[in-house]
Structures are given as C-alpha cells and as structure tokens.
Amino acid sequence: MSVLTDAITSALGTDIQFDKRQYPSSVICCTVPVEKFAEAAWVLKKKAFALLAAEWASDETPFGRGFCVFACYRWGKEYLIVRSELPSDNPQFPSLTRRYIPAYRFERQIQSLMGITPAGHPDARPWIKFEDWPAGAWPLRKSFDASKPLPRVAGEYEWIKAEGEGVYEIPVGPVHAGIIEPGHFRFQAVGEDIINLEERLGYVHKGIEKKFEALSWQDGARLAGRVSGDTTVAHAIAYCMALETMTDCNVPERANWLRAIFLERERIANHLGDIGAICNDAAFAFMLYQMSRLREIVLRTNHKLFGHRFMMDKVIPGGAAVDIDSEGKKEILSELDSISKDFEKLVIIYDESPSLEDRVRDTGILRPELARELCVVGIAARASGLNLDCRIFNPFPPYDQYDLIELGVPVLITGDVHARTWVRIQEVRESIRIIRYMLENLPDGEITSSFTPPSPDMSGFAAVEGWRGEIIYWLQAGPKGEINRCMVRDPSSVNWLGLEQAIPGNIVPDFPLCNKSFNQSYSGHDL
Amino acid sequence: MIRILKQIFRTGIVTEPLPTEIISEVEEVGAKLEEAVRKRFRGSLTIRQVDAGSCNGCELEIHAINNPIYNCERFGVHFTASPRFADMLLVTGPVTHNMEIALRRTYNATPPPKIVVAVGDCGCNGGIFGESYASLGGIDKVIPVNAVIHGCPPTPVALLQGILKAIE
Ligand code: SF4
Numbered sequence: 001m002s003v004l005t006d007a008i009t010s011a012l013g014t015d016i017q018f019d020k021r022q023y024p025s026s027v028i029c030c031t032v033p034v035e036k037f038a039e040a041a042w043v044l045k046k047k048a049f050a051l052l053a054a055e056w057a058s059d060e061t062p063f064g065r066g067f068c069v070f071a072c073y074r075w076g077k078e079y080l081i082v083r084s085e086l087p088s089d090n091p092q093f094p095s096l097t098r099r100y101i102p103a104y105r106f107e108r109q110i111q112s113l114m115g116i117t118p119a120g121h122p123d124a125r126p127w128i129k130f131e132d133w134p135a136g137a138w139p140l141r142k143s144f145d146a147s148k149p150l151p152r153v154a155g156e157y158e159w160i161k162a163e164g165e166g167v168y169e170i171p172v173g174p175v176h177a178g179i180i181e182p183g184h185f186r187f188q189a190v191g192e193d194i195i196n197l198e199e200r201l202g203y204v205h206k207g208i209e210k211k212f213e214a215l216s217w218q219d220g221a222r223l224a225g226r227v228s229g230d231t232t233v234a235h236a237i238a239y240c241m242a243l244e245t246m247t248d249c250n251v252p253e254r255a256n257w258l259r260a261i262f263l264e265r266e267r268i269a270n271h272l273g274d275i276g277a278i279c280n281d282a283a284f285a286f287m288l289y290q291m292s293r294l295r296e297i298v299l300r301t302n303h304k305l306f307g308h309r310f311m312m313d314k315v316i317p318g319g320a321a322v323d324i325d326s327e328g329k330k331e332i333l334s335e336l337d338s339i340s341k342d343f344e345k346l347v348i349i350y351d352e353s354p355s356l357e358d359r360v361r362d363t364g365i366l367r368p369e370l371a372r373e374l375c376v377v378g379i380a381a382r383a384s385g386l387n388l389d390c391r392i393f394n395p396f397p398p399y400d401q402y403d404l405i406e407l408g409v410p411v412l413i414t415g416d417v418h419a420r421t422w423v424r425i426q427e428v429r430e431s432i433r434i435i436r437y438m439l440e441n442l443p444d445g446e447i448t449s450s451f452t453p454p455s456p457d458m459s460g461f462a463a464v465e466g467w468r469g470e471i472i473y474w475l476q477a478g479p480k481g482e483i484n485r486c487m488v489r490d491p492s493s494v495n496w497l498g499l500e501q502a503i504p505g506n507i508v509p510d511f512p513l514c515n516k517s518f519n520q521s522y523s524g525h526d527l
Numbered sequence: 528m529i530r531i532l533k534q535i536f537r538t539g540i541v542t543e544p545l546p547t548e549i550i551s552e553v554e555e556v557g558a559k560l561e562e563a564v565r566k567r568f569r570g571s572l573t574i575r576q577v578d579a580g581s582c583n584g585c586e587l588e589i590h591a592i593n594n595p596i597y598n599c600e601r602f603g604v605h606f607t608a609s610p611r612f613a614d615m616l617l618v619t620g621p622v623t624h625n626m627e628i629a630l631r632r633t634y635n636a637t638p639p640p641k642i643v644v645a646v647g648d649c650g651c652n653g654g655i656f657g658e659s660y661a662s663l664g665g666i667d668k669v670i671p672v673n674a675v676i677h678g679c680p681p682t683p684v685a686l687l688q689g690i691l692k693a694i695e
Contacts, residue, residue: 130624130625133624137660139660139661144660145660146659146660146661147658147659147660148660149624149658149660149663150624150660150661174626174629175577175578175610175629175633177608177609178608179576179578179586179589179590179593179606180578180586181578181581181583181586182578182579182580182626182629202625203580203623203625203626203629204578204580204581204620204623204625204626205623205624205625205661206580206582206621206623206656206659206661206662207656207659207660207661207662208656210659210660210661211655211656211657211659222655223655226582226584226654226655226656226679227582228582228583229581229582229583229584229585229586229587229680230583230584230587232584273587273590286531286534286535289594289595290534292590292591292594292595293594293595293596295594296591296594296596299591303682309588309682310584310587310680312584312679345530345534346534348530349530349531349534352530353531521583522583523581523582523583526625
C-alpha cells in the first residue's frame with residue numbers, strides 16, 4: 001500500500017471504491033461519494049501532506065453516467081486520483097479551494113468550461129471563459145456544438161480593487177510590448193511599490209481540449225505538440241505515454257531513449273534562451289546575445305539531424321519518428337563540447353557581475369512555505385525549496401536507471417529571480433551530461449512499435465518533466481474507443497499563481513524581470 | 528569586466544559564420560531585403576508583432592531573427608513596442624475568439640499605409656486548430672492580410688523571405 005491510499009482508506013473506509021479502468025496500474029484511482037470529495041482532500045493534505053497536482057471534470061454522458069470530477073494528488077513518487085460521480089442535471093461538488101489554493105483556478109475553469117458548480121468556491125468569476133460568452137456556453141460538455149462561432153453578449157469582468165490614498169492602477173496587455181504572448185496584468189501600486197497584481201488569462205484559448213475529442217489518437221499527438229510550442233517534445237511525450245499505458249503497446253527501448261534525448265535538448269534550448277532573456281530584462285544585453293547564439297546552434301543541429309528546429313511531431317504514439325546514426329551522435333557530442341565551453345565562461349560572468357546580482361537577488365521572492373501551499377512545480381518549485389522532478393519521482397526509461405544516470409536535481413531555497421536562473425544553469429549542465437551518457441549508451445533496435453487504439457472506457461495518465469516542470473495528461477477513451485476527454489495540465493496552470501504571489505512588494509520596473517524568471521506559457525495555460 | 532570584453536572579442540561577430548547552405552540564403556535574402564527597405568522605407572522598416580492566439584512556436588522564430596546570427600536589424604528591419612510606430616503588423620496564430628477585439632484595436636491603432644503579414648500555418652488558415660467556437664481561423668478572417676508566411680513554425684530564413692516578399 002502507499003502513503004496516499006493508506007491515508008484515504010483509513011479515513012474514509014468503505015466509502016471508497018478502487019477503479020480498475022485507470023492506467024498505468026501505479027497510478028491509483030478511487031471513487032468516493034461526492035459529499036466526501038472535499039473530505040478526501042482534507043485527509044490527504046493533513047495526514048499525507050499531499051500536493052494537489054490537478055483537478056478536472058469529464059462529461060461521461062456517452063457512457064450514460066452524467067459528469068465526473070477528478071482531483072489528482074501527488075506525494076513523492078505516488079499519484080492518486082480521487083473521482084466523484086455527479087448527476088447530469090445541476091451537477092455540483094464541494095470546492096477544494098479552501099484546502100488547496102491551486103484548486104482556485106482549476107475550479108473556476110471547471111465551472112466556466114464544463115458548467116459544474118464548485119459549491120463554496122469564494123470567487124464566482126469565470127476563468128478563461130470571457131464575460132462576453134453566452135451564459136450557457138460550456139464547451140467541454142458533449143451537448144455543446146464546437147463548430148459554430150460563439151455570439152458575443154454584453155458583460156464586464158470585475159477586477160479586484162484597491163483603495164486608499166495614493167493607490168493607482170496600471171493595466172498592461174493583452175498585447176504586450178515585446179514579442180510575447182497575450183495576457184492582461186493589472187497592478188495596484190503606491191509609488192513604485194506593487195501592492196497587488198491580478199492576472200487575467202484566457203486570451204489564447206483555442207479550444208484545444210475540445211479539439212482533441214474530434215481527432216484520432218494519432219493526430220492527437222500532433223495537437224499535443226502544439227499546446228505550447230516551446231514545450232512541444234514534452235507535451236507530445238506526455239500525451240503518447242498516457243495513451244500507450246492504456247494499450248499493450250511496448251515502446252521500444254531505443255525510442256524511449258531518443259525521446260529522452262529530444263526532451264533534454266528541448267530543455268537546454270529553452271533554458272539558454274531564458275537565462276539570456278532574464279539578464280536582458282536586468283539590462284545586461286550582453287548575455288542575451290551570447291545565450292541566443294548558443295541556443296541557435298542547438299536549434300540548427302536539431303534541424304539538421306531531426307528535420308525540425310523544435311523537433312515537432314518527432315514523438316509519435318508507439319515510438320519516435322526519427323532515428324540517430326553514428327554521424328549524428330558525433331555531431332551532437334562535438335556541438336555539446338563547444339556549447340558547454342562557452343556556457344561555462346558565461347556562467348562565470350553571470351556570477352561575477354555585481355550590477356546584475358543586485359537586480360536578480362532578493363527580487364520576486366516566492367517563499368518556500370508559500371510555494372508548497374500553491375503546489376507550484378518545476379523550476380519555480382525547485383528554486384523555492386521543493387524537491388520535485390518527474391524524471392526522478394515518476395521516471396520513464398532511461399531515467400529509471402538512477403544508478404547509471406545519477407541525475408542531479410538542483411534545489412535552492414531563496415526563491416528569487418537568481419534562484420530560478422541558477423536552477424536553469426545547473427539543469428543545462430546536467431542535461432548536457434546526461435545527453436552524452438545517453439548517446440554513448442543508446443540501445444539498439446526498432447524505434448516504433450505497432451499501436452492499437454485503447455478499448456472503451458479506459459483512462460490513461462502520464463506525468464513528464466518538461467523544461468518548465470511537470471506536465472500531466474489524462475486521457476479517456478469513449479464508448480467507440482475514440483477520445484472522450486483529454487485533460488492537459490501544463491506547469492503554467494499552477495505556476496501562474498506563483499508569479500501572482502511573488503510580485504507584491506516588488507517595484508513596478510522589476511515586474512518584467514520576475515515574469516521572465518517564471519516564463520510561463522500563456523498558450524499552455526489557456527488551452 | 529575584463530571577462531566580458533574577452534568573451535565579446537573572442538566571440539567576435541557571429542553574424543557571419545553560417546553553414547554554407549544557409550549562408551547564401553540569408554545573405555541573398557538579406558541583401559534584397561536591405562535594398563527594398565532602403566528604397567521603400569528609407570532604410571527602416573518597423574514591425575509590430577501581434578500574437579493573436581499562437582502556440583508560441585512562431586514567436587520563438589520571430590525572436591530568432593533578432594538573434595546575433597540572423598540579426599535582422601542590419602537589414603533595417605526592427606521591432607517596435609507600439610503599433611503607432613509600425614509600418615507592418617506581423618500576426619501569428621489562429622485568431623482566438625478572446626483576442627479578436629484586441630487584434631482589431633491594434634490594427635486600428637496602426638497608421639496607414641500598413642502591411643499585414645500572417646505568420647505560420649495557423650496565421651494563414653487556422654492550422655491544426657481550424658475554426659471552432661474558440662478559434663476564428665486565419666488572420667484574414669478578422670483583418671485584411673497582404674502576405675502570408677507558411678510553416679509550422681516558419682524558419683527564420685522563411686520569415687525574412689516572407690517579409691521581403693511582403694514589401695517588394
Ligand atoms: S503555425 Fe505552428 S508554431 Fe505557429 S502558432 Fe501554429 S502551431 Fe504554433
């Protein structure tokens with residue numbers, strides 16, 4: 001038995017039913033009566049110190065069942081999904097927001113897109129759904145016709161207000177000054193000091209989760225690779241893994257290793273870009289140019305060897321779409337040598353520039369206690385003292401060979417911009433090292449295996465450590481074996497709350513710097 | 528400081544050493560671009576980039592044309608923060624329902640004559656996201672488009688070529 005299941009069974013006893021349709025078998029799913037949904041959360045938090053990883057709902061009317069609401073908890077290596085069934089008319093469930101802060105947005109999203117009410121939720125404003133959508137438009141419901149454009153209705157979003165002498169507001173966005181994605185930030189400030197930041201996201205909502213339901217399992221991988229373009233490999237791996245767990249598809253070892261090489265290369269490319277951009281936002285443009293040059297070299301090699309600069313569509317259900325030969329191996333090894341040599345020189349410069357240090361240290365602090373409460377993941381978590389990394393806690397081959405790979409995960413506790421930068425620096429070094437290891441020990445064999453679609457009413461789960469952090473996919477096969485629901489949880493879905501909490505107390509000009517150090521995906525969040 | 532200078536000098540100007548197959552491409556399109564920008568925009572083409580709903584892949588490549596290797600500024604192409612200064616809007620993504628109004632406003636804030644270039648397969652026709660309740664499809668569904676750049680995402684060279692084609 002595991003810590004999470006022990007905790008929940010000892011508290012709820014016979015109210016729990018274990019679900020046999022959930023794959024992989026290591027991820028346990030149990031059904032509790034809906035009135036116990038919040039109690040389960042409380043028990044898991046108090047007794048097992050679990051973190052909330054995701055919360056979502058699915059429309060199961062095609063099975064003749066009504067709706068279902070799910071909460072996924074994580075503790076160490078364990079994931080536990082708690083599920084409750086709801087009737088199809090007037091569906092409601094007890095809100096978890098007072099126990100778990102990240103539920104705050106998950107539940108607003110469930111309410112906005114699925115039309116299920118989280119009873120007792122403190123904030124009834126829609127999320128992702130805008131005020132000018134018609135009231136009954138719940139796109140994730142099966143009865144919703146997604147092919148028609150939405151009419152606009154009148155409505156206004158209510159912002160949180162701050163009042164008092166000298167308080168003023170700065171609205172920013174959705175179209176920002178740089179070449180970045182759209183979102184709206186509203187600051188309340190006194191002088192230069194920010195007293196509150198409110199985010200408003202949803203501008204790039206493309207209806208991705210709904211779109212999945214109209215695609216074949218194969219095409220789903222292409223869409224997963226476009227949830228957030230900078231994380232295309234990690235999203236595709238997570239989708240494919242969730243899918244493969246439901247079928248008896250055995251991904252060849254070589255394909256798994258290739259996927260891991262792509263994943264680490266994606267990590268290096270993005271971290272290089274981020275380190276440069278963070279320094280640039282502290283007016284240290286030198287680093288931006290140097291780092292973007294190194295990043296470009298990585299992308300060039302990708303293009304040459306794998307046919308795409310970001311390796312889009314190179315991870316497919318059942319394996320990988322490109323192989324690597326001995327020439328390619330040599331090329332990557334020599335590329336890594338030259339990058340790592342230049343990178344180390346730049347790290348020394350980063351470390352020894354007092355003017356830069358002055359900006360990045362003690363700026364945008366996300367305290368460890370708060371990071372834990374907010375259940376942040378990935379870089380933001382590791383910079384704030386949380387030792388989380390799916391490559392260690394939920395590994396797929398080759399990461400499961402701990403003793404051979406000896407993956408080191410940097411954890412810092414200061415939670416400031418510097419910590420988030422330093423985590424990236426350490427991870428670049430580590431990724432370079434493990435790519436070398438993987439290239440030298442790459443197993444022989446096939447790179448794809450045949451893939452049969454899953455049977456009806458199965459669900460699959462996967463968590464993969466992308467460069468931002470843990471990505472979760474939960475897939476459900478419908479009555480005809482098609483995609484009934486595809487839940488995507490990008491790290492940004494939780495980490496945006498972290499940014500919002502890290503900002504108050506900073507000065508307005510430091511916001512871009514703090515924002516860059518989190519560098520969340522808008523597209524991955526808005527879906 | 529010494530280290531910074533050393534690294535700068537040691538790195539030198541990296542804008543040049545491209546792999547031979549790309550070098551000729553970038554140089555070629557660059558020379559033409561420079562010429563066109565000089566003739567039609569008095570040496571300075573100012574672009575405002577708008578993300579109308581992309582997956583952010585296209586943004587990464589637009590960033591890349593600013594990196595020291597492609598360095599589009601040397602051809603007189605630069606990016607501005609305000610649509611009011613822009614000669615060209617470079618618009619990515621399928622236009623989402625939630626971005627439609629902001630895109631229209633940005634378009635209206637740009638002084639005429641203005642050139643609109645739709646970037647990426649999504650910008651051209653909605654790409655994989657197509658048309659749905661949330662996505663209106665290509666940029667031309669919302670504002671008039673003068674030129675398109677295909678690709679998912681288009682490579683930096685394709686972007687430079689597309690910008691050139693749009694102003695020629
Ligand atoms: S064209 Fe491709 S990279 Fe660009 S926004 Fe669309 S899916 Fe993303």
